[in-house]
Amino acid sequence: MRNRKPLMAANWKMNLSLDEARDLLNGIKSATIDFNRVDVLVAPPFTTLRLAHELLAGTGILIAGQNMHWESGGAFTGEISPLMLKEAGCGHVILGHSERRTLFFETSETVNQKVDAAIEAGLIPIVCIGETLKQREDKKTFDIIKTQLDESLETSCKNGNLPQGVIIAYEPVWAIGTGKTATPEMAQEVHRFIRRWLIENFGPNTGETIRILYGGSVKPDNIKELISQPDIDGALIGGASLKTDSFVSIIRFYDS
Numbered sequence: 001m002r003n004r005k006p007l008m009a010a011n012w013k014m015n016l017s018l019d020e021a022r023d024l025l026n027g028i029k030s031a032t033i034d035f036n037r038v039d040v041l042v043a044p045p046f047t048t049l050r051l052a053h054e055l056l057a058g059t060g061i062l063i064a065g066q067n068m069h070w071e072s073g074g075a076f077t078g079e080i081s082p083l084m085l086k087e088a089g090c091g092h093v094i095l096g097h098s099e100r101r102t103l104f105f106e107t108s109e110t111v112n113q114k115v116d117a118a119i120e121a122g123l124i125p126i127v128c129i130g131e132t133l134k135q136r137e138d139k140k141t142f143d144i145i146k147t148q149l150d151e152s153l154e155t156s157c158k159n160g161n162l163p164q165g166v167i168i169a170y171e172p173v174w175a176i177g178t179g180k181t182a183t184p185e186m187a188q189e190v191h192r193f194i195r196r197w198l199i200e201n202f203g204p205n206t207g208e209t210i211r212i213l214y215g216g217s218v219k220p221d222n223i224k225e226l227i228s229q230p231d232i233d234g235a236l237i238g239g240a241s242l243k244t245d246s247f248v249s250i251i252r253f254y255d256s
């Protein structure tokens, strides 16, 4: 029996007006959620963080930024610092999402800098990795995952230390927003590989404690099967997290 508590994390991406966000947050707030069985997190756009912080105060629902710069301040037009995220109410930050890597040319090297800065600032990073369709078809999935892990967590590997709260999100790029989900077995195979990598680099105590989320077209009707896999500890949810009903059904996977 796994003793990692499942985490359901909503990645809103660049969606929802303030009014829409208020409705959704109030909807999640009024749902009956058994927080002994699941942790819940929302990652709204930067301009919605304050609202989320105000509305979710005292609920136990966690808040994350969707990205962050590694410097603490300076001439970085358009960027946001770790401290700014903390001041806006975040305890977590998503780093290295495939949309950041592909559309905004982020590399694992900068993801590593961001991970270090987040840890230093007391933010918990959710580090995203995942292969493209071509890489999967070329049978390079495990090589890619290993390289992304080695490089995105390079400093932690060198120190032999990864803070226990750090979260990994495995998101096959071909499954994001496409309606194609990896089968639970395909996802589990990669999660197991990531778990072994964590144990090799940081020892069994840390490796068995770190939560590994699955992301890519997670929906109310596939969450139960995914989460029943031994190394899938929750989900990073895009599209299906934008509607109260579907996000709440995913959160309450234990009821279905």
Ligand code: PGA
Binding pocket: 011, 171, 175, 176, 177, 178, 179, 215, 216, 217, 218, 236, 237, 238, 239, 240
């Ligand atoms: P999706 O997005 O659920 O819409 O596929 C997941 C993600 O990109 O985090």
